[in-house]
Amino acid sequence: SYRKGGYHAVRVADTFASGRYIAQRKLGWGQFSTVWLAYDTQTEAYVALKIQKSAPEFAQSALHEIEVLSAITNGDPTNSKCVVRLIEHFKHVGPNGQHWCMVLEFLGDNILRLIRYNRYKGLEMNKVREICKCVLTGLDYLHRELSLIHTDLKPENILLLSTINSSKDPIKSKMTPILEKPEGVPNGSAAMTAIERRLKQRARRAVATISTKRGGFVTAPKPPRCLDGIDMNCKIVDFGNACWESKKFAEEIQTRQYRAPEVILQSDYSYSADMWSFACTAFELATGEMMFAPKGTQGFSEDEDHLALMMELLGKMPRKIAIGGRRSKDYFDRHGDLKRIRRLKYCPLDRLLVDKFKLSNTDARELAEFLCPILDFAPEKRPTAQQCLQHPWLNMKNPV
Numbered sequence: 001s002y003r004k005g006g007y008h009a010v011r012v013a014d015t016f017a018s019g020r021y022i023a024q025r026k027l028g029w030g031q032f033s034t035v036w037l038a039y040d041t042q043t044e045a046y047v048a049l050k051i052q053k054s055a056p057e058f059a060q061s062a063l064h065e066i067e068v069l070s071a072i073t074n075g076d077p078t079n080s081k082c083v084v085r086l087i088e089h090f091k092h093v094g095p096n097g098q099h100w101c102m103v104l105e106f107l108g109d110n111i112l113r114l115i116r117y118n119r120y121k122g123l124e125m126n127k128v129r130e131i132c133k134c135v136l137t138g139l140d141y142l143h144r145e146l147s148l149i150h151t152d153l154k155p156e157n158i159l160l161l162s163t164i165n166s167s168k169d170p171i172k173s174k175m176t177p178i179l180e181k182p183e184g185v186p187n188g189s190a191a192m193t194a195i196e197r198r199l200k201q202r203a204r205r206a207v208a209t210i211s212t213k214r215g216g217f218v219t220a221p222k223p224p225r226c227l228d229g230i231d232m233n234c235k236i237v238d239f240g241n242a243c244w245e246s247k248k249f250a251e252e253i254q255t256r257q258y259r260a261p262e263v264i265l266q267s268d269y270s271y272s273a274d275m276w277s278f279a280c281t282a283f284e285l286a287t288g289e290m291m292f293a294p295k296g297t298q299g300f301s302e303d304e305d306h307l308a309l310m311m312e313l314l315g316k317m318p319r320k321i322a323i324g325g326r327r328s329k330d331y332f333d334r335h336g337d338l339k340r341i342r343r344l345k346y347c348p349l350d351r352l353l354v355d356k357f358k359l360s361n362t363d364a365r366e367l368a369e370f371l372c373p374i375l376d377f378a379p380e381k382r383p384t385a386q387q388c389l390q391h392p393w394l395n396m397k398n399p400v
Ligand code: ADP
Pocket: 027, 028, 029, 030, 031, 032, 033, 034, 035, 048, 050, 084, 104, 105, 106, 107, 108, 110, 156, 157, 159, 237, 238, 239, 240
């Protein structure tokens, strides 16, 4: 992918925007971009630099993302809506072409890394509530004030706030090494070379942590690590796939496990598709496991497996909804029963939370009462983010 039209190759200490930003280490990557931690010499703070692949289709999607991010940032002057902020954007010319670059506020680790860090045990319920509040605040803002659908909400796209720019960062110091700021060090000097070497070593270590595979621990499970005293503030990121409610581009949206039933069946989707992904994400925070992980084995597809898993947990899909989508005929007969998967093993959410995930009866009942309405098969019956924010569950508190 590092060729004409593809990614821009970055090395530690490369500069951007006429020397304003200095690359520190790679933070992550997606299909379209690489994201680097960069030092902003003008504000003397860290930023995230998202560098898009250069081919025209990637440039076009970067411009769309910039348009969305600008609307998001302009509509939130007090920075209180739990969505990432765009600082500026520019074009960078490299050997592979012209790359659109987005300068974003630097945030911390994503929530999936938090779940991994906690050894897939599920987070403490009070922390789950805090994260849910932030995500709902962000969704309410996107939906109600901007008419935007995120379309790819999931733990990877929810980032903890980093306090690296201000003082000590509890998460950073536990999970990834803190960087020193290379201020006032002339390029090419012996001191700068030493800093570069150190940063490279740390970057390598950070990459090693990131590449730890998602999946079970085969040996005896270690107890979850202590996350005490860590404030769970977070923000929604990745607006590359976001769309305006009135101007959708894709029929198939969302990452598989977080995909709403109306998207699978190709009925129409709207803001409520984000709400479905939100409920799947909240479940994963509380249990450490994905709510639906369809596999699609011999004889039936991932879509059919997915629909079956949904019904096993949430009950039979109402016939009108089951047969109402443009793809319904592929999966359902005219009675609204799955064509190829006939025997379903029903297990309601509260029972699953107790039996499989060992939540207390009270925690399980309360969480299920919060989540089940959001997982209504009828999209228009799901509560909005604004309505969810009023739910008493968010303000309950378990004794610590
Ligand atoms: P893509 O659209 O290519 O998927 P994302 O916007 O999701 O790109 O970014 C890819 C990864 O880069 C994220 O999963 C995250 O690890 C990291 N990242 C993105 N934005 C930030 C940010 N503002 N602060 C810190 N890390 C970020």
